[in-house]
Amino acid sequence: MVIADYLPLLVLTAMALGVVTVIICLAQFFGPKNPTPEKMMPYESGSDPIGEPQATRFSVKFYMVAISFILFDLETIFVIPWAMSWQDSAALGHGLYSFAVMAIFLSILTVGLVYEWSQGGLEWD
Amino acid sequence: MSWEPTLAHYLILSAAVFTIGMVGVLVRRNAIILFMSIELMLNSVNLSFIAFARYRVDLDGHIFAFFIMAVAAAEAAVALAIVLHVFRHKRGIEVDEMQELKH
Amino acid sequence: MQLLSTLTTLGLLTPPEGAELVALVPGAIVTLVAVVFILLDVFHNKGTSREYQAYFAAIGLVLTAASCWYLWDMGLERPVFFGMLYLDRYSLFFSGLACASAALMILASPAFLRSHQMDRGEYYLLILISVAGMIFMVQAADLLTMFIAFEVMSIPLYVLASFLRKDSRSAEAGMKYFILGAFSAALMLYGIALIYGATGTTNLEYIRENLFFLSAAGASHGAFGMVMIGVLLILSGLAFKVAAFPFHIWAPDVYTGSPTPSVGFMATAVKVVGFATMIRVFSVAFPLEVLRGGFFGWGWIDVAFVFAIGSMLLGNLVAVTQDNVKRMLAYYGIAHAGYLSIGFVAANSHPSFFLHNDAILYSLTAYTVALVGAFGVLSYFGRRGEAVETYADLGQLGIKYPKMGMIMTICVLSLAGVPPTGGFLAKFYIFRTGVDVGVQTGEMAFIYMVIVGVIGSVIGAYYYLKVIVYMYMKPALREVRPLATKGKLWALGACAAATLYLGVFPAKPIDVCRSAIMSMSGVPAEVQATIDRGQMELDRRLQVDED
Numbered sequence: 001m002v003i004a005d006y007l008p009l010l011v012l013t014a015m016a017l018g019v020v021t022v023i024i025c026l027a028q029f030f031g032p033k034n035p036t037p038e039k040m041m042p043y044e045s046g047s048d049p050i051g052e053p054q055a056t057r058f059s060v061k062f063y064m065v066a067i068s069f070i071l072f073d074l075e076t077i078f079v080i081p082w083a084m085s086w087q088d089s090a091a092l093g094h095g096l097y098s099f100a101v102m103a104i105f106l107s108i109l110t111v112g113l114v115y116e117w118s119q120g121g122l123e124w125d
Numbered sequence: 126m127s128w129e130p131t132l133a134h135y136l137i138l139s140a141a142v143f144t145i146g147m148v149g150v151l152v153r154r155n156a157i158i159l160f161m162s163i164e165l166m167l168n169s170v171n172l173s174f175i176a177f178a179r180y181r182v183d184l185d186g187h188i189f190a191f192f193i194m195a196v197a198a199a200e201a202a203v204a205l206a207i208v209l210h211v212f213r214h215k216r217g218i219e220v221d222e223m224q225e226l227k228h
Numbered sequence: 229m230q231l232l233s234t235l236t237t238l239g240l241l242t243p244p245e246g247a248e249l250v251a252l253v254p255g256a257i258v259t260l261v262a263v264v265f266i267l268l269d270v271f272h273n274k275g276t277s278r279e280y281q282a283y284f285a286a287i288g289l290v291l292t293a294a295s296c297w298y299l300w301d302m303g304l305e306r307p308v309f310f311g312m313l314y315l316d317r318y319s320l321f322f323s324g325l326a327c328a329s330a331a332l333m334i335l336a337s338p339a340f341l342r343s344h345q346m347d348r349g350e351y352y353l354l355i356l357i358s359v360a361g362m363i364f365m366v367q368a369a370d371l372l373t374m375f376i377a378f379e380v381m382s383i384p385l386y387v388l389a390s391f392l393r394k395d396s397r398s399a400e401a402g403m404k405y406f407i408l409g410a411f412s413a414a415l416m417l418y419g420i421a422l423i424y425g426a427t428g429t430t431n432l433e434y435i436r437e438n439l440f441f442l443s444a445a446g447a448s449h450g451a452f453g454m455v456m457i458g459v460l461l462i463l464s465g466l467a468f469k470v471a472a473f474p475f476h477i478w479a480p481d482v483y484t485g486s487p488t489p490s491v492g493f494m495a496t497a498v499k500v501v502g503f504a505t506m507i508r509v510f511s512v513a514f515p516l517e518v519l520r521g522g523f524f525g526w527g528w529i530d531v532a533f534v535f536a537i538g539s540m541l542l543g544n545l546v547a548v549t550q551d552n553v554k555r556m557l558a559y560y561g562i563a564h565a566g567y568l569s570i571g572f573v574a575a576n577s578h579p580s581f582f583l584h585n586d587a588i589l590y591s592l593t594a595y596t597v598a599l600v601g602a603f604g605v606l607s608y609f610g611r612r613g614e615a616v617e618t619y620a621d622l623g624q625l626g627i628k629y630p631k632m633g634m635i636m637t638i639c640v641l642s643l644a645g646v647p648p649t650g651g652f653l654a655k656f657y658i659f660r661t662g663v664d665v666g667v668q669t670g671e672m673a674f675i676y677m678v679i680v681g682v683i684g685s686v687i688g689a690y691y692y693l694k695v696i697v698y699m700y701m702k703p704a705l706r707e708v709r710p711l712a713t714k715g716k717l718w719a720l721g722a723c724a725a726a727t728l729y730l731g732v733f734p735a736k737p738i739d740v741c742r743s744a745i746m747s748m749s750g751v752p753a754e755v756q757a758t759i760d761r762g763q764m765e766l767d768r769r770l771q772v773d774e775d
Contacts, residue, residue: 060209067202074198077191097243108259111266118270136425143418150411159407166414170421177425185430189372193417196379200410203383207390207402214396220407223400226481 064121075109135176142169156211156218160204167197248308251315254295254323255363261288262356269349278347279338279713285352286715289331289359296324303747307369311431314369317747321589321740322366322504326497329596330359333493335719336604339711340489343610344392351391354384355493362501366508369750371420371430371462374505378416381501382409382469385494389486401485408468408478416465422458423513426451432513433750439516452518456527459514463506463528470502471558472565473538483558488615491554492603495561496596503568503592507585511576512750522577523673532573536677539566544684547691552617553606556691557599560643563684564595570677571658574665577674579754581665582745583762587657589741594642594650594730601639601723605632608716609708616708619698626699629710631717635724637696642727644692645685650730655685657738742766 041048082102089098116122142165149162171190178186212218265285272278303316334352341347361380368374386409390402424430427438442451468475483491510528514520521527543563550556568588575584609616609625609632616622626633642651659678666674730737746759 063205063209067205070198071202074195077194081191094243108263111263115266115270139421143414146414147411150407156403156407160410163407163410163414166411167417170414170417173418173421173425177421177428180425181428183428185372186424189375189420189424189430192372192376196376199379199383200406203386204406204410207386207399207406210390210393211396211399211403214399220403223403225397225400226404226484 061124068116068121072109072113075106078105132176132180136173139169139173139176142166142172154219154221156208156220159220160201160208164197164201167193244309247304250299250302251304251308251313251367253299254292254320255360255367257292257295258288258327258356258360258363261285261291262353262360265349265353265356269353272349277338277342278349279715281349281352282334282338283715285356286331286334288356289327289334292359292363293324293327293331296320296327303749305749307431307433307750311433312370312373313364313367314749315367316749317744318504318508318749319363319367321744322500323363325500325593325596326359326362326366329497329500329600330355330493332600332604332719332723333489335713335715336492336600336607337487337489339713339716340487340607340610340615343711344487344615345394346392346487351388351490354388354391355490358382358384358388358493359497362497365501366504368505368508369432371423371432371435371509371513374509375417375420378465378469378505379413381498382413385409385490385498388490388494389482391490392487395485397485398487399485401482404478405482405486412465412468412475415461415468419458419461419465422454422461426455426458432509435513436515436752439514439519443516443518456519459510459519459528460531462509463531466502466506466509467535467565470499470506470565470568471562472535472569473542473562474535476539476542476562476565479562480555480558483561484552484555484617488554488603488607491557492600492607495557495603496599499561499565499568500592500596503572503588506572507576507588508748508750511582511748511755512752515579515752515755520577523671529573529577532569532576533673533677536566536569536573537680539563539569540680540684541566544687548687550691551619553619553622553695554603554617557602560688560691561599563688566684567591567655567658567681570662570681573677574662574674577665578669579752580758581661581668582751582755582758583742584661584665586738586741586745587654587661589744590730590734590738591654591658593737593741594654594727597723597726597730598639598642598649598651601635601720601727602643604716604720604723605636605639608632608710608712608720610711611706611708619694620702620705621708622695622698623702624699624704625708626696628704632710632720633699635720636699638724638727640692640695642731644689646689648728648731650727650734653731653734655681 079102082098086095086098089095146162146165146169149165150159153159153162171193174186174190174193178184178190208218211223215222261284265281265288268281268284272281297320299315299320300317303320304314307314334355337351338347341351358381361377361382361384363377365374365377365381368377386402386406389405390399392398420430423435426442427435429435429438439455464475468478471479483495486494514528519527520529522529523533524530539562543559543561543566547556547559547563550559568591571584571588571591575581575588606616608629609621616625626636638649642649645651645655647653659681662674662678662681666672666678742762746762748759751759
């Protein structure tokens with residue numbers, strides 16, 4: 001890994017930043033400005049905006065989904081290395097053992113899922 | 126411009142991120158930001174583990190990083206639940222305002 | 229990719245020998261109980277009492293403790309699961325103690341939870357999972373296992389601290405515990421990363437060997453600086469868990485805000501396991517002279533010395549000013565971490581004093597039963613959603629409820645260190661250890677530590693006698709009701725009985741502590757020599773007794 005390999009990326013970033021800055025400055029200085037009430041409104045697909053954006057908070061339901069996701073998603077970091085090496089262990093004749101190990105792990109997770117389900121953690125309403 | 130990042134560079138980066146996280150925990154007052162700072166500390170530890178493991182061509186460090194990620198996720202679940210719990214009672218999550226237990 | 233498959237084939241996927249599986253038994257029982265408990269809770273009939281769940285969990289813990297008893301003579305010489313877990317009497321002793329603390333506190337919980345309208349099965353489940361973490365933590369032979377067990381132990385405790393959903397103080401306690409706990413865990417992890425970087429392994433014994441090798445090869449000062457920082461970070465992570473000065477700030481707030489029975493559990497079991505891990509990790513992995521230091525060579529012994537002095541002074545002095553009993557007990561917990569640190573410093577300052585660690589084991593046992601009893605009595609009284617917390621709340625309780633008064637008096641006297649209770653002997657052994665080591669080495673610092681400890685205990689007697697004075701001599705301020713269940717009476721009675729037993733018949737418990745400390749596997753050769761000498765002496769004494 002040589003840092004010089006990343007030089008094109010640096011050039012690209014610099015160019016992108018430069019172009020954007022130049023265009024914004026040009027529009028700021030030379031563009032015609034004629035603000036009307038309609039133009040000052042936030043754009044919500046053409047219809048009049050309803051309520052203040054800050055007033056709407058995210059529902060707690062999203063939090064439940066996110067937490068369930070992250071907990072059950074992370075099991076993959078243990079399952080994938082296991083899957084990668086399962087064949088090796090099967091070749092050594094320990095296939096059943098390593099299968100059992102993962103089965104215990106997954107069944108404990110399943111009990112967690114059953115619990116979450118029974119507590120209504122998977123309901124949206 | 127041919128320059129190899131060495132172990133020292135990763136360690137310096139990791140120490141810097143760890144320090145940023147630590148200072149964040151010590152000076153910020155919003156519970157979510159505190160929690161983010163702790164995550165920053167954990168991830169800087171991950172970075173040093175991976176750097177050391179790579180440097181020594183040894184896998185223990187990688188495995189350790191996996192477990193840190195899993196633990197961080199479990200901590201995140203608990204942390205957000207506690208933050209929510211606090212918010213319901215106090216309508217705010219500034220840790221400065223938590224003085225009820227001090228009398 | 230090549231490497232990955234090699235490692236996993238060697239490590240994860242080769243079945244261990246049948247004998248090695250024995251090492252999993254205590255942890256597996258408690259985990260299995262927890263898993264069955266989840267299913268039990270899922271099929272619980274809503275609206276009915278959950279008291280049976282408490283008994284189920286307690287029986288599970290008793291089974292675990294019984295398995296520790298059963299395995300007592302079946303310890304293994306070497307760490308099992310590819311250097312991940314030890315099975316020795318040392319770990320079984322602490323597993324059993326953690327189970328006892330959890331079972332007693334679980335029995336003391338149901339009525340308290342009902343009165344706070346939080347009669348939920350999760351409470352017992354969290355304690356069970358935490359105990360599983362504790363069992364693996366005292367068995368850990370690798371910093372990886374230690375870290376995972378550390379977190380499995382801690383995360384349920386954060387939830388337990390904030391368990392009372394209707395109480396904003398509980399929320400605050402959970403928040404504080406979580407932020408500071410996760411912070412200290414991150415510090416410890418960074419320490420582990422540095423050790424791993426310097427030695428290339430996380431196994432405790434390999435760390436020791438590699439460090440010896442590094443120092444023999446004349447490693448640069450910088451490399452050892454890194455190791456030293458790592459060692460101190462690990463020490464501070466553990467010091468946080470046992471609430472030693474200067475990592476104690478969370479304790480008073482968390483103890484005050486959390487539900488009383490769960491405080492009894494976290495104040496005792498966590499401290500027990502914290503000290504067990506501290507002794508194991510530092511005597512197995514970092515016995516190197518450069519790292520150990522000792523009277524201001526600034527190694528970990530010196531840092532523990534600062535912890536000891538600071539905790540004893542701060543804990544005892546601040547405890548006097550408290551008017552909340554839970555808060556006072558929290559400050560006493562800090563002071564007690566200081567007393568235990570005297571033992572830690574003295575017994576680990578040189579390999580030849582290693583056997584003095586038995587004072588720590590005995591002291592932890594006495595402290596656990598007495599403190600569990602005290603918190604149990606506090607959680608025995610209350611009114612709808614309100615707990616008995618201040619001294620004033622205790623007014624007249626000793627007269628109205630003579631049994632509870634008796635139990636509280638015994639436990640409090642033990643904590644204050646008054647004979648003939650276990651607490652007195654515990655303090656005596658700890659101080660004697662300090663004096664012994666001080667006399668043998670001629671190092672005054674040990675003696676100073678003991679002097680501070682003795683002054684601290686005198687102060688401690690004042691705020692503990694205050695509890696008794698309030699219970700018997702002060703008027704009652706408000707009406708409180710007993711939150712009684714049968715199990716709770718039994719549990720509290722058992723605490724008081726154990727406290728007296730430890731004080732009156734100490735010979736047997738001390739033998740158990742001694743044999744636990746002598747069985748610690750993985751210790752360096754010098755320590756092993758000390759243990760062998762101790763064993764020979766013991767055999768000779770038994771011989772004489774027989775003749």
